Amino acid sequence: MAFLEVHDVHTYYGNIHALKGISLTVERGEIVTLIGGNGAGKTTTLRTICGLLKPRRGKVILDGEDLADFKTHQIVYKGVAMVPEGRGVFARLTVEENLDLGAYSRNDRATYASDLERVFGLFPRLKERRKQVAGTLSGGEQQMLAIGRALMAHPRILLLDEPSMGLAPILVEGIFDTIKDINREGTTILLVEQNALMALSIASRGYVLQTGQIVLQDSAENLQANEMVQKAYLGIE
Amino acid sequence: MRKHLIHGLTSGIVFGIITVFLLLIGFLSTIADLLLVAINIKSLESAGLSAQTLNLLLFLGLLGVFTGIRALRGAEPLSWVQAILSSTLAGLVHGLIAGSAGFILGTLTDNGVKLTTYLSAMLPQTVNLYILNRAPLDGATSLLLLFTLTGLVGGLIAKGLGSRKVGERAGAFWQTTVTSVTELPAIKRVQSSPITRYVIYGILLLIVFLLPQRLGQYWNYTVGTVGIYVLLGLGLNIVVGLAGLLDLGYVAFFAIGAYTVALMTAPEPHALGINFWVALLSGLVLAALAGILLGVPVLRMRGDYLAIVTLGFGEIIRVLSRSDLLTPFTGGPRGVRDIAGPTIFGKPFNSDIDFVYLITLAVILIIFITNRLQNSRVGRAWVAMREDETVAQAMGIDTMKAKLLAFSIGAAFAGVGGVLFASRNQFTGPEDHNLMVSINVLALVIVGGMGSIPGVIAGAFVLKGLPEVLRQLENFRILAFGALLVVMMIWRPEGLIPSARRQLEMHGEEPPPEEVIQQVTKPASAEVES
Numbered sequence: 001m002a003f004l005e006v007h008d009v010h011t012y013y014g015n016i017h018a019l020k021g022i023s024l025t026v027e028r029g030e031i032v033t034l035i036g037g038n039g040a041g042k043t044t045t046l047r048t049i050c051g052l053l054k055p056r057r058g059k060v061i062l063d064g065e066d067l068a069d070f071k072t073h074q075i076v077y078k079g080v081a082m083v084p085e086g087r088g089v090f091a092r093l094t095v096e097e098n099l100d101l102g103a104y105s106r107n108d109r110a111t112y113a114s115d116l117e118r119v120f121g122l123f124p125r126l127k128e129r130r131k132q133v134a135g136t137l138s139g140g141e142q143q144m145l146a147i148g149r150a151l152m153a154h155p156r157i158l159l160l161d162e163p164s165m166g167l168a169p170i171l172v173e174g175i176f177d178t179i180k181d182i183n184r185e186g187t188t189i190l191l192v193e194q195n196a197l198m199a200l201s202i203a204s205r206g207y208v209l210q211t212g213q214i215v216l217q218d219s220a221e222n223l224q225a226n227e228m229v230q231k232a233y234l235g236i237e
Numbered sequence: 238m239r240k241h242l243i244h245g246l247t248s249g250i251v252f253g254i255i256t257v258f259l260l261l262i263g264f265l266s267t268i269a270d271l272l273l274v275a276i277n278i279k280s281l282e283s284a285g286l287s288a289q290t291l292n293l294l295l296f297l298g299l300l301g302v303f304t305g306i307r308a309l310r311g312a313e314p315l316s317w318v319q320a321i322l323s324s325t326l327a328g329l330v331h332g333l334i335a336g337s338a339g340f341i342l343g344t345l346t347d348n349g350v351k352l353t354t355y356l357s358a359m360l361p362q363t364v365n366l367y368i369l370n371r372a373p374l375d376g377a378t379s380l381l382l383l384f385t386l387t388g389l390v391g392g393l394i395a396k397g398l399g400s401r402k403v404g405e406r407a408g409a410f411w412q413t414t415v416t417s418v419t420e421l422p423a424i425k426r427v428q429s430s431p432i433t434r435y436v437i438y439g440i441l442l443l444i445v446f447l448l449p450q451r452l453g454q455y456w457n458y459t460v461g462t463v464g465i466y467v468l469l470g471l472g473l474n475i476v477v478g479l480a481g482l483l484d485l486g487y488v489a490f491f492a493i494g495a496y497t498v499a500l501m502t503a504p505e506p507h508a509l510g511i512n513f514w515v516a517l518l519s520g521l522v523l524a525a526l527a528g529i530l531l532g533v534p535v536l537r538m539r540g541d542y543l544a545i546v547t548l549g550f551g552e553i554i555r556v557l558s559r560s561d562l563l564t565p566f567t568g569g570p571r572g573v574r575d576i577a578g579p580t581i582f583g584k585p586f587n588s589d590i591d592f593v594y595l596i597t598l599a600v601i602l603i604i605f606i607t608n609r610l611q612n613s614r615v616g617r618a619w620v621a622m623r624e625d626e627t628v629a630q631a632m633g634i635d636t637m638k639a640k641l642l643a644f645s646i647g648a649a650f651a652g653v654g655g656v657l658f659a660s661r662n663q664f665t666g667p668e669d670h671n672l673m674v675s676i677n678v679l680a681l682v683i684v685g686g687m688g689s690i691p692g693v694i695a696g697a698f699v700l701k702g703l704p705e706v707l708r709q710l711e712n713f714r715i716l717a718f719g720a721l722l723v724v725m726m727i728w729r730p731e732g733l734i735p736s737a738r739r740q741l742e743m744h745g746e747e748p749p750p751e752e753v754i755q756q757v758t759k760p761a762s763a764e765v766e767s
Binding site for chain 2: 081
């Protein structure tokens with residue numbers, strides 16, 4: 001049984017049928033990516049998984065447990081952490097306060113210091129700026145902060161929503177290297193991306209989403225070689 | 238015509254109109270009398286000027302100087318000649334308008350026209366004061382001279398300081414005074430050393446204990462009112478300042494506290510004769526419960542919608558309290574009289590001084606509670622929720638629970654305030670619980686500085702204390718008060734004593750530009766991996 005299983009999920013915004021039967025699985029220790037264009041339903045899928053949206057039909061199962069009856073904050077306690085789209089750092093709080101809130105779901109203050117060191121180890125820039133207000137960080141630093149904050153919760157699975165958005169290409173590479181490192185340390189990752197090239201380069205498997213439906217699923221190498229993916233998302237004619 | 242001259246002209250016209258307006262509503266003579274109380278200038282009998290006239294001249298002179306300053310605003314950079322020309326022109330125009338008004342009104346009065354039939358404030362002595370108790374033409378010329386000269390002076394001052402900066406400087410001055418005091422090494426040391434801190438607290442307590450003995454009954458009453466508003470402010474500060482929920486019906490919980498003590502202790506309508514202290518506790522609990530009851534349905538809404546619904550709730554409580562339905566409990570529009578005060582060991586404890594002590598004690602307790610809450614896990618949840626509700630949920634925060642907690646704690650504080658207010662006045666009625674209470678409390682939280690405990694206290698003193706001090710202004714009390722608030726919010730939008738966070742936000746340092754460039758040019762490997 002897969003660690004995270006999304007089974008035939010239909011999600012609506014009012015009357016708009018945003019997800020039309022999404023099914024996907026993420027195994028323990030994997031990086032799985034969900035690629036697709038604007039409005040394909042990538043963010044909606046993540047929001048459905050972490051309970052911010054409730055599916056009208058279908059199930060989200062984490063480690064054998066149906067999440068239907070749980071609210072977002074309870075799902076967080078079950079080990080799901082999200083890095084929201086557009087980073088979503090608390091702009092008026094300092095870097096340290098942001099990280100502190102990331103650990104909100106952790107009740108043991110004992111590991112707090114070592115968690116903090118781990119995040120600062122991954123992102124030394126955050127340590128330099130720990131007393132600075134998050135809103136004054138650069139886009140790349142805010143992304144680091146958002147990821148670091150999610151890690152403070154000790155997630156079993158990390159949901160990343162477009163970490164490359166609005167960043168310079170060189171920064172994107174750095175972020176993706178870090179994501180790979182985090183995965184290597186044992187965190188399962190579901191990565192939503194428009195930047196298909198980067199996403200497929202670190203993922204083991206991928207799903208292609210189009211207007212609320214999964215049109216293609218395969219290993220990352222096969223997707224990279226797929227003609228349709230190349231044309232639509234990789235810019236290769 | 239040159240741009241700076243146009244500036245001077247418009248500035249002169251605007252201030253001319255303002256001066257005439259102030260004259261027509263009778264404000265000028267009031268302010269002259271008020272200044273007489275405040276600074277008590279000796280009259281110059283030799284020059285034929287009474288003290289009142291001198292005060293008027295002082296006020297008009299300041300207005301004239303300001304005209305000159307305004308004339309240069311936004312027209313920089315000017316040479317000295319241009320600045321002098323512009324400000325003198327402004328003063329001249331100001332003087333012409335103000336002088337002509339004086340001449341016309343003075344001549345009319347001299348010819349026996351009863352101006353009071355048209356403008357109630359235009360008594361002959363008011364007009365005469367305005368034209369400095371001289372013949373109309375003489376007085377008008379003097380005014381013209383006065384404004385021209387002061388306009389020039391204002392221009393010189395503004396040019397010397399850099400005119401655009403005058404407003405900013407005044408704001409920055411306050412900023413630096415406050416920070417320089419709090420940043421003093423001595424203060425820092427006091428803050429870090431527990432012993433000196435306790436000594437300071439002890440002295441403060443002693444002052445709090447002794448001061449009411451020195452104040453008269455009237456001032457004790459005022460201080461008590463201020464104290465109750467501090468209570469209300471601290472409660473609303475949790476709801477609005479910390480949790481970020483805009484509650485416009487806060488008065489409802491105040492009313493619940495007030496009616497609880499009324500119903501339980503007053504001889505009418507039910508003569509239950511319950512002890513004050515029991516009533517105090519009941520008021521607190523009932524208000525908190527009401528907060529939860531109201532909160533469950535309405536806290537699903539966000540922002541503006543929440544404000545409207547709570548506004549409605551506040552009105553519902555007020556209308557209910559005067560309705561026929563609840564008259565057997567609330568006394569309807571007549572209210573409830575003879576509400577009991579507290580007793581300590583059988584002794585009545587209900588003079589204005591006693592209540593000052595009681596209210597102060599409540600304030601200290603609530604400051605302590607608020608302080609603890611702010612730095613607790615709940616406090617952090619509130620702050621996260623205020624910043625971004627969705628992300629807060631994704632951090633594992635139960636936002637519904639956090640909101641309800643904020644709402645009910647805020648309500649409980651208001652309930653205590655209501656109990657104390659009704660018990661001190663020995664009366665409560667629907668008019669004690671109108672919308673203005675909610676607005677005043679919200680205003681004091683904003684004026685003082687949202688999310689800051691000292692700010693709330695300062696705000697309460699300014700909003701409830703200042704109008705009492707301004708009572709000398711009589712009819713213009715509210716006008717002056719409103720003007721003060723506007724000026725304050727322009728110069729200091731973050732409040733009198735903002736919390737450290739808001740100060741950062743308003744005056745925080747942006748990262749220096751070179752660093753931004755560095756980030757872009759630095760290779761990514763150095764940026765992220767290292």
